[in-house]
Amino acid sequence: MTLLSLEGVTRHVALPDRPPLEILRGIDLVVEAGDRVSIVGRSGSGKSTLLNILGLLDQPTTGRMRFDDEPVLLLSARRRDRLRALAVGFVFQQFHLIEGLTALENVQMPLLYGSGAHFWRRDRLARDMLDRVALGHRADAPVTTLSGGEQQRVAIARALVRAPRLILADEPTGALDLETGATIMDLLESVARDSHAALVTITHDVAVAARAERMHRLEAGVLSPAQQVAEVAA
Amino acid sequence: MRVVAATLVEALAQLRIHRVRVLLSLVGVAVAVAALTASVAMGDVVRQVSVESMEQSSGRPATFGFTVYSTTGESPSTDELVVEAEAIAERYDIRYMSPVMWLGGAVDLAGARTDAQVMGVGADYQAMHRLALAEGRWLVDSDAERLAPVVVVNRTVMDLLGVASVDQHPTITLPDGSTAVVVGVVEGAMYEGYPYVFGLPATALTIVGDEAGAFASPTIEMWVPEESAAAVEAMVARDLRGAFVGTQVDAYRQDYAAYFDPANDPTALMQQVLLGISGVVLLLGALSLVNIAVITVRHRVRELGIRRAFGASLSRVFVGVMLESVVGTVVAGVVGIMLVVLAYRLLLVDRVVPIGVTADLPPFPVAAAVVGLCVATAVGAIAGIIPALVAVRSKVIDAIRF
Numbered sequence: 001m002t003l004l005s006l007e008g009v010t011r012h013v014a015l016p017d018r019p020p021l022e023i024l025r026g027i028d029l030v031v032e033a034g035d036r037v038s039i040v041g042r043s044g045s046g047k048s049t050l051l052n053i054l055g056l057l058d059q060p061t062t063g064r065m066r067f068d069d070e071p072v073l074l075l076s077a078r079r080r081d082r083l084r085a086l087a088v089g090f091v092f093q094q095f096h097l098i099e100g101l102t103a104l105e106n107v108q109m110p111l112l113y114g115s116g117a118h119f120w121r122r123d124r125l126a127r128d129m130l131d132r133v134a135l136g137h138r139a140d141a142p143v144t145t146l147s148g149g150e151q152q153r154v155a156i157a158r159a160l161v162r163a164p165r166l167i168l169a170d171e172p173t174g175a176l177d178l179e180t181g182a183t184i185m186d187l188l189e190s191v192a193r194d195s196h197a198a199l200v201t202i203t204h205d206v207a208v209a210a211r212a213e214r215m216h217r218l219e220a221g222v223l224s225p226a227q228q229v230a231e232v233a234a
Numbered sequence: 235m236r237v238v239a240a241t242l243v244e245a246l247a248q249l250r251i252h253r254v255r256v257l258l259s260l261v262g263v264a265v266a267v268a269a270l271t272a273s274v275a276m277g278d279v280v281r282q283v284s285v286e287s288m289e290q291s292s293g294r295p296a297t298f299g300f301t302v303y304s305t306t307g308e309s310p311s312t313d314e315l316v317v318e319a320e321a322i323a324e325r326y327d328i329r330y331m332s333p334v335m336w337l338g339g340a341v342d343l344a345g346a347r348t349d350a351q352v353m354g355v356g357a358d359y360q361a362m363h364r365l366a367l368a369e370g371r372w373l374v375d376s377d378a379e380r381l382a383p384v385v386v387v388n389r390t391v392m393d394l395l396g397v398a399s400v401d402q403h404p405t406i407t408l409p410d411g412s413t414a415v416v417v418g419v420v421e422g423a424m425y426e427g428y429p430y431v432f433g434l435p436a437t438a439l440t441i442v443g444d445e446a447g448a449f450a451s452p453t454i455e456m457w458v459p460e461e462s463a464a465a466v467e468a469m470v471a472r473d474l475r476g477a478f479v480g481t482q483v484d485a486y487r488q489d490y491a492a493y494f495d496p497a498n499d500p501t502a503l504m505q506q507v508l509l510g511i512s513g514v515v516l517l518l519g520a521l522s523l524v525n526i527a528v529i530t531v532r533h534r535v536r537e538l539g540i541r542r543a544f545g546a547s548l549s550r551v552f553v554g555v556m557l558e559s560v561v562g563t564v565v566a567g568v569v570g571i572m573l574v575v576l577a578y579r580l581l582l583v584d585r586v587v588p589i590g591v592t593a594d595l596p597p598f599p600v601a602a603a604v605v606g607l608c609v610a611t612a613v614g615a616i617a618g619i620i621p622a623l624v625a626v627r628s629k630v631i632d633a634i635r636f
Contacts, residue, residue, distance in 0.1 A: 081542075114545065116236040
């Protein structure tokens, strides 16, 4: 079942006194339910813009995009917010946890914007999720007191607590050392698999990209499928 | 319900995170709300005390006085007047009626003849004039059947009698050698400094004896609902004229509401000045609140972006930021109001404004607390709009990029 599809998607940014800047050009991408997709690209290749579009944070300039078989370009901003709240979970390179809140409160945060059942059961759901990422014992610790690996695990718990059908991971190991990064990827893939969620990882790390079932390479705004690690690395 | 609860949870968490900033920014609001509440409360209390004082003197709205006298022959006796007035009151379902006789004269107090204000009144007089008792009881109709007449006095009389309490069974010696038993003591600013003795009309006449003179003829007071006041006045006057043919019947409304002009209320000016000062303090507090809130929101761009990424809609972010402001100012308002109530309970109000509260302080005006809370909420909402607009204008993509 197709969860997300992009067809001929472009993203231009208007610049004063200059031609529009083409960030993405003719992107075609299909993400099936439970898929494992990686997108590799250098800095400035348009990775973040593509992630924003996939996560319904940004809109394509042209092209067609369907999420859950709904035409995204025709949806209202409120409907896109709602869809994002119910179906998408983000994992960021810099974790982007909210300082001042505990690990538990950070994981509860997405549940404030979900359904009533999520909201009223937020404490139980968040604690269960922290247990799944082996951080149940640090639930009440302020996030600033956690190590980098622990913070990323909290971020993963936060991304998955609403059981999203699409997980978007932007450089999930970028701020971690090699060993912790591998552990985090194991965890992310394992939890995504258990949740039957599609995982789209955007990275410049070829080793991380190679863990996916399907790899893509993004270069100068153009996305192309890659069959082998060597192709990606090229 | 869920959205409101979730937004509140979010707002409380943010207030907790930024508690020091919130505390500092809300000091001004708390002080302003306290000043505003105090102004409203002070005005209300002064007005209430003033109204109660006027009611003690002239009766509660609407109180009518009826006098019946003859310019040519003999005026009706007190008994005749009271009997007829009771019949009229029963006819028109008037629940409060009292004869009132202001009798001057010397009274024997502990062996010394002392000038006093002796008043012949009925049992309903206490309710009609909002008389408060410091101790003992007021007069009742059945007191007329007692062999020993009873009186109610003020504290000045008690002091002259040299007794502290009615439990010591103080008495006043009457001109005929018998005694009247003191059963109650009235209190209030109106009854301070000069001896007052209240008794049923027959008792009052006995106390002053021959000195009653021309003032012995009572006024009949009736307290009626304001909406039917004019009709009742006309009917009672007509019936009295019919009952005492050939006499002159004067009817007049005597309570303060008949002549009190709210536009010239001296307490209103004081209250307006205090409200003006409070308003300026509130404005300054709100400006400081807006200033700090806008700066804080600019520093919260990343956090707001994260919330947007996890599904918070623009309206939710707007309401969330505004609610933080509202919750903060409401808490500050409650603190301010509590401080004012505390000061009020400690009787500081009587030291600031000498309103003549001698015994029981009137209860703190609930309206003042409600006004304070409403103003605090409104300030929070208005001061929250600007940072909320700044919050929704920040772009989520830019916010989560850094």
